[in-house]
Structure formats: structure tokens, C-alpha cells
Amino acid sequence: MGITKVTRNYQITIPAEIRKALGIKEGEILEVSLEGDKIVIQRLKKQRKRLKLGRNITPEEIEKSIEEGMKECMGS
Known part of the structure; x- marks a missing residue:
């Protein structure tokens, strides 16, 4: 301890x-x-959501993933 x-x-x-x-x-x-x-x-x-690689990712997808992650961290 x-x-x-x-x-x-x-x-x-x-x-x-x-x-x-x-x-x-x-x-x-x-x-x-x-x-x-x-x-x-x-x-x-909770398992954190991951973006799949091997394809082009748009800035909008990145922003959406960041926002979702922040909501999870804040407990919303």
C-alpha cells in the first residue's frame, strides 16, 4: 500500500x-x-474508438472522432 x-x-x-x-x-x-x-x-x-487506416480520412471525420472522444471523457 x-x-x-x-x-x-x-x-x-x-x-x-x-x-x-x-x-x-x-x-x-x-x-x-x-x-x-x-x-x-x-x-x-470502454474501448476507445479507432479510425481505420488504409484509406483517406477527411478532416471532418477526424473532428467528429475527436468530439466523440471528448464527450466520452467528460461522461456526456
Whole structure:
């Protein structure tokens, strides 16, 4: 078990031994929830949508994919 401190911006750092044990990498999206009086942090269960390569992708398709991804991250 690691110990962490809440910063003035209400951020925490996941201790290195926990990150290593779970293979958490920079940029991963984690889901935070409550179970009683416990804070539970886990990997987001949704699979991120991927654009298929091997064909030309229009700027509109790219923008649409970005917007959908942002909505998913914000929980909309």
C-alpha cells in the first residue's frame, strides 16, 4: 500500500509501486468512483474508438472522432 497527499488543486499522485504493479501508463484514462467511504480508481472499461487506416480520412471525420472522444471523457 502506498501513501499519497492531496495537493491544493485536489490532485493526487498514484504511488510508483501501484502504477508498476498495474501497468498504468502516462495518458491512460482512469475511472474514479465511490464504494461506501472508499475511493476506487480503475481503468476506464470502454474501448476507445479507432479510425481505420488504409484509406483517406477527411478532416471532418477526424473532428467528429475527436468530439466523440471528448464527450466520452467528460461522461456526456
